[in-house]
Amino acid sequence: MKILVVEDNKKLASFLSRALTEEGYVVDVVPDGATAIGQIQSLPYDLVILDWMLPEVDGLSVCRTVRQKGCQVPILMLTARAEVPERIAGLDAGADDYLAKPFDLGELLARVRARGRRGAGGEAxxxxxxxxxxxxxxxxxxxxxxxxxxxxxxxxxxxxxxxxxxxxxxxxxxxxxxxxxxxxxxxxxxxxxxxxxxxxxxxxxxxxxxxxxxxxxxxxxx
CATH class of the missing domain: 1.10.10.10 (Winged helix-like DNA-binding domain superfamily/Winged helix DNA-binding domain)
Structure with a gap:
């Protein structure tokens, strides 16, 4: 699986990238929403792990934009906004899954594996x-x-x-x-x-x- 991590917190982005790479995934990291939109449109990803709070273009806007352009890559949204209305907003914007911060790494990896088994975004x-x-x-x-x-x-x-x-x-x-x-x-x-x-x-x-x-x-x- 090829995964794009969109996270502006350098420490968290590095942690996620290292953990996913050690699990055998190919990982790219970008720090902002505008770059993420271009990257998602130009490269074939199997999953996007997307932070909600991003500089300039936030995660919700990234979701809406790529969905409006017809891109169906699976998106797992990470955010500290754990209330039900926020979760609904994220899913309505086009996210496929939602994980609240702080999250357990084991749970995140399990969700990534589950997404991989479904083979969405490309051949398994x-x-x-x-x-x-x-x-x-x-x-x-x-x-x-x-x-x-x-x-x-x-x-x-x-x-x-x-x-x-x-x-x-x-x-x-x-x-x-x-x-x-x-x-x-x-x-x-x-x-x-x-x-x-x-x-x-x-x-x-x-x-x-x-x-x-x-x-x-x-x-x-x-």
Whole structure:
């Protein structure tokens, strides 16, 4: 699943992004409603986690705007406004679910998993050659055989699968999977790719190294 978190509180946004990434999701974060509207319209998300109180354009306005434009991406609204009238207003504006702050992380993750199982916003399973990724259950199989991946390994494979056939730069992987905006000079990506290839066994060549650039996931050439 690819999730957009819209939250202007940097500490909370970082916490949510880290928690969701560790669960194997691909996460983008934006701090305001105007940016969120553009992002939702231009990129395919499976879920938007949206704060109500945002600078300039609030969460209700974001909901109304994207719904008026025909976008049906599922929206989970987070807000300190927990009274019934506010919950009704959020749902009427186009939100699909509602969670009051302060919230329990376990409950939020359970709601995200439930949304993934419904497969709304896109196909629940991504297939690249013999590889199948169930984004809702965060399960990977090769020719029907389960591959045990760590949450970070799954997030890395899921991102490469979403971009299948394209060479994904190492810096992009660091930004999207590790949330690192600069190259720390470590070999963390290479280590994870090596571990994934070992688990892929005979299908290790599914992940191609493009020297000096990054990695590409694609079906094996005949």
């Amino acid at each position: 399973t991504v297939r690249v050659g013999p590889l199948a990724l169930d984004r809702a259950e965060r399960r990977a199989t090769l020719d029907g055989r389960k591959v045990d991946l760590t949450p970070r390994e799954f997030a890395l494979v899921a991102y490469l699968a979403r971009e299948a056939g394209r060479v994904v730069p190492r810096t992009e992987l660091l930004a999207k999977v590790w949330e690192t905006r600069f190259d720390p000079g470590s070999n963390v990506v290479e280590v994870h790719v090596k571990n994934i290839r070992e688990k892929f066994g005979a299908h290790a060549a599914l992940i191609e190294t493009v020297r000096g650039v990054g990695y590409k996931l694609g079906p094996l050439e005949a």
